[in-house]
Amino acid sequence: MLDLALHGGRGPVSLADIAGRQHISLAYLEQLFGKLRRAGLVGSVRGPGGGYRLARELDAVYVAEIIGAVDESVDTTRCQGAGDCQGGETCLTHSLWEDLSEQILGFLRGVSLADLVARGEVRRIAGCQDRKLDSRQAGKRHGKARAKPSQTPPRIAATPVAG
Amino acid sequence: MLDLALHGGRGPVSLADIAGRQHISLAYLEQLFGKLRRAGLVGSVRGPGGGYRLARELDAVYVAEIIGAVDESVDTTRCQGAGDCQGGETCLTHSLWEDLSEQILGFLRGVSLADLVARGEVRRIAGCQDRKLDSRQAGKRHGKARAKPSQTPPRIAATPVAG
């Protein structure tokens, strides 16, 4: 979504472009953007020259929504907030994880794509990515690579012992 | 640790007791408390009547430490903070996940066992647990059950798409 925010100025951005810049496989991006589209966060344009564009202004798209569209939840309780963590009963630490979840959601609800684009760090990295892609594309012609190099999965390491 | 905080008033608490109240298997508790002991958060007493006790006062034990001792990290970046998320380079969203990690750590560093014990919700649930255990133990005699009923694992659901 950030790539879209940074490169969506002149018409739709193809997933192949994003795949090249962000080192995420095209097939996987297709999955993610399917969810994003169904959540109403992006719009798509088919056919040659097509691609995706953000459905709203940068300052109206919050990270929490994006994660919600893709992952469906940022809840840290084992019971997904239901309170039946311990065989129908509520476990001792339920309220703690509930508070933490609220904390995380609050933070992610406060960060918009506009906020991220405004960061010097983000602009710098995006600049590097663009330069790299340009020099790489100078040497090749219309290379459609469906299988891209993969990376190790990210994961939030903290896990409640009971919650 | 909360169970220990609530029941550690009169001498050490055995893991079998905690297992009974919190529905966590004894063998699994042994693993966790091994880590907690090595981290200096609890002390142990062997032999009959033995068990574990908190190594510090309630208001000096923070949830962040407990998670750190057991899980080792609450980092949400895919590179564990190293900044080499994208094949040696830093990925676009690195700073976002770094901020989120700091947010989570800050929250968990601010919650002590004393804070949790002071919660009405926690006291209420602990009361229920004690009453249930009493009525169950009235009917049996020295039942050493090493294999306890298990529960579905908790997990933080939010996962950064790239970080």
Added chain:
DNA sequence: TCAATAACCAAGTGATTTAGTCAAGTATTA
């Protein structure tokens, strides 16, 4: 001294999750 109790330890297991792949489509436009 011996048996019971409870901490200690190492290795393995199994369910779940998630990033990612594969193989088909269908729509759009030059």
Added chain:
DNA sequence: TAATACTTGACTAAATCACTTGGTTATTGA
């Protein structure tokens, strides 16, 4: 009408994590 791009669904590989198995060692009380 062919190329481009999006759509869908089923599958896979790896990792994680809660949990188990099968022991050993230390302490206490009878």
